[in-house]
Each structure stands twice: as C-alpha cells, then as structure tokens.
Amino acid sequence: xxxVTRWLKPATTVYAHCDVPCGIYDPHQAELAxxxxxxxxxxIGQLPKENLSEADRHKFVRCVAVxxxxxxxxxxxxxxxxxxxxxPEHLERYPDIHDRTWKILKLAGKNKQNIDAQAAAELEAAVxxxxxxxxxxxx
Amino acid sequence: MPPAQAWxxxxxxxxxxAVAEDSMTPALQPGDxxxxxxxxxxxxxxxxxxxxxxxxxxMLAIKRLAAGPGDVxxxxxxxxRLADEAWLLGDGGGNSVDSRHYxxxxxxxxxxxxxxxxxxPRRLGLIPRRRSSSARARASIASKGKLRR
Numbered sequence: 001x002x003x004v005t006r007w008l009k010p011a012t013t014v015y016a017h018c019d020v021p022c023g024i025y026d027p028h029q030a031e032l033a034x035x036x037x038x039x040x041x042x043x044i045g046q047l048p049k050e051n052l053s054e055a056d057r058h059k060f061v062r063c064v065a066v067x068x069x070x071x072x073x074x075x076x077x078x079x080x081x082x083x084x085x086x087x088p089e090h091l092e093r094y095p096d097i098h099d100r101t102w103k104i105l106k107l108a109g110k111n112k113q114n115i116d117a118q119a120a121a122e123l124e125a126a127v128x129x130x131x132x133x134x135x136x137x138x139x
Numbered sequence: 140m141p142p143a144q145a146w147x148x149x150x151x152x153x154x155x156x157a158v159a160e161d162s163m164t165p166a167l168q169p170g171d172x173x174x175x176x177x178x179x180x181x182x183x184x185x186x187x188x189x190x191x192x193x194x195x196x197x198m199l200a201i202k203r204l205a206a207g208p209g210d211v212x213x214x215x216x217x218x219x220r221l222a223d224e225a226w227l228l229g230d231g232g233g234n235s236v237d238s239r240h241y242x243x244x245x246x247x248x249x250x251x252x253x254x255x256x257x258x259x260p261r262r263l264g265l266i267p268r269r270r271s272s273s274a275r276a277r278a279s280i281a282s283k284g285k286l287r288r
Contacts (some may be wrong), residue, residue, distance in 0.1 A: 016169070018199055
C-alpha cells in the first residue's frame, strides 16, 4: 500500500451486514467444516505410504493445512452459537449443551493433533447433534 | 442540538469509515472509504445513509435511514408508529441484516451520516439521499411520504 493510501485509509470499519434469511446464527458452517476435516483425513489416508512423489508430498501438506483450518472453523462456529445464541431457556430444555460444546471443542483439538478417522467421524456426529439441537430450539 | 453537545459529537467522530460487506450495493461497495458527519444539523432525514451502533452486537453498521420518528412501519406482522426511533434498511445485494431483523433503533444509536465517498477516486462524490433500492426492504415502510427537504 502506498504512503498516500495508508494515510487516507479510515481507522474505522462499518459493516453493511448481510446474512442468510433464517437468522444470524447457523450451524451449517460448522457441519461443513467438520465434514471437511473428515474428508481431509480420508484423502491423507489415500496417499501412498512410501516413496511419495513431490506432488503427493505437496498434497499431503495441503490436506493437513486444510484439516487444521477447518477444525479451527468448527471451534469458532460452535463457540459463537454456544456463547451468543443459546439462552437459559434453551439450557433448561437441553441441560447438556455445555458438555456437548466442550466435547466438540476437545474433539476438534484432537483432530488437529492427529490423523484419526475415528475422531473425525465422532466430530462430525457431535456437530450434527449440536446442529439438531440448534434447529429444534428454532421451532 | 445545543452547540456544546454538537461539538462533543464532532470531537468523538467517526470522521472517516471503510465499508465492509455488501448489503448497501450498488450505492456503496465493500472497500469504499467515506466521510462521516458525526453531528448533522438536520437529523434524522429519510433516505440518508447512516452509521449506526447495531443493537445487541454493538457493531458499527451502515444502513439507509428508511423512516424516522412519526413514520409507520411494518415490524414483523404489525404496523407500528415510530417514537424517537429510526427504521434502517439495507439497499439490496443479499439479505441485509437491518431493522427487519432487530427492529427500530433508538436515535441515540445513530453515530453519524455518511455524506461523501473519497475512495476509490473514480467513484468520488456525494452520497445522495434516496429510497432503498431493494423493493423487498421498502415493503416494510407503510407511509409513502416524500423525502423531507
């Protein structure tokens, strides 16, 4: 950025915010991210175990990076719904929301640390259940 | 507004803002840099583009002021007359999160009027007051009054 534009750039950002019509919160992003994590674990598993070509090594690194990113997206999206959307009355109906959230965050962390198809499937299932609870509170 | 209060508001700003996201297209686009008047003398007027502190989130948003005190709007399923409140709408471009979501906004939440775009240079110019270009958004305004001069 040139000196002039740096000097002209405003310090404040204002948002012309858009959203999906069903509301400000949507667990779909988290589900998609969890699905991506599982898919990356699958892709990594398909790579040859020995004598990796340059292209294979490249793919491996990319898959790991995407897996990390999307596990982090799961954590972020779930945290936002948990802290901003759920209210005490939801908690009365679903007393295990805190526990579920905590487990999802832990599972996402586990998926970052390991290449583990089992953990990825658990994460996907847990996020799915979380999303089901979210939608049932919308009814 | 008494001069002392107006002065305080001028001091506080914001003077310049950058636009993010696209609920105000085509009037404003993401990446536009605007000049803001933090204490307009005649206020609020229908059709102006305003910077507002969004209820609930406290985030600074930019929307068009579609209706002001005394106007009738369609809030959810019923018509209400606005007290000291403003009804804010996006212009189109996706599903704007605006008064149709969070309802009328108290006038105190308005932080200024965006009046001039100084960047990018090829779209330099005043930001005119006019109606929201989204018909769906406009449908929530009941009174069909002309813009106040």
